[in-house]
Amino acid sequence: MNQTKKNLLSIQNLYLDLFVNNQNLPILQDITFSIQEGEILALVGESGCGKSVTSLAITKLLPNNFANYKSGNIYFENQNIFTLSEEELIKLRGKDIAYIFQDPFTSLNPILKIKKQIIESYLLHISPNIREAIEKAEYLLQKVGITEVRERLESYPGQMSGGMLQRICIAMALMCNPKLLIADEPTSALDVTVQSQLIELLLNLKQELKMSILFISHDIGLVGYLADRIAVMYAGQIIELGAKEHVIKTPLHPYTKSLIASVPTIHIARNVPLKIIPGIVPTPNEYPKGCHFSTRCEQVFIKCNEQKPKLQNVQNQSVRCFLYD
């Protein structure tokens, strides 16, 4: 069924450095994945592996004096974002691609009423008609489960709970009918009950509004429930990519296998011992010369220390590991 769908976003062999403390750090190395129309792609991996940097690179949100987009291409609806002017990028960010971040408290301005913040992008990108913008905001706030919407619009962020504010951020992101919603750990700052409510909400909205979602998380158990496909990241690279059934049930990469074996819910269901991955993710200035996972891999062999494996198609998924050469 997926084969008939079109790619909305396609990132091809992206290499990106960040300039930090007078050093060029090779943060992303050979990032390749696509998001199809109407699908949820999850980007999953441990802290520091480059998930947020990847998501910000999609609309060139990292400024040129800080980020060096060294090579590769990013296409959104067949437009190469590296060829867009700053004006075109601003339009893309506000309208066709919208973001929700982890912490709703820092996403909103504490000294401005919700109303002013929620209608801003609509006025800029869709129509300058304030009445129309407020009607759309009221409609979307109801859709994300906010009651007494008129009162809420007149409130300030500090008057609301984290869960409610994140619902408002979701409504705000939907004001211009984005084709792609990028949600960077949108529930990890919230308690478990609110988390599951928001996940159900995102699933319903995606179905109803026919948008695509890039869902970023460190929790492979959670994305196994939510996503259509999963891209697993490790130390600046995609190391496995495939339909969620394949990645969760038959992981190929040793890191994905360990990641899944370390999730309590999945391990209980399969009756296998819970595993802890020994060691830590290398930082970008100490990525190994060969496979980035070589310092922690139980199956490492000589070639792994000398060369970098490429992402290749194996069985039903793509995997970056010499065991499958």
Ligand SMILES: Nc1ncnc2c1ncn2[C@@H]1O[C@H](COP(=O)(O)OP(=O)(O)OP(=O)(O)O)[C@@H](O)[C@H]1O
């Ligand atoms: N503003 C910044 N200044 C310095 N280094 C940064 C900055 N942003 C990202 N990095 C570095 O880039 C690498 C990737 O970071 P990124 O935030 O993308 O990771 P992540 O996978 O999103 O992690 P987390 O799960 O903790 O959010 C890390 O080594 C991080 O230290």
Ligand code: SF4
């Ligand atoms: S390439 Fe080698 S070190 Fe890397 S994951 Fe595969 S077996 Fe392990």
Ligand SMILES: [Mg+2]
């Ligand atoms: Mg992050």
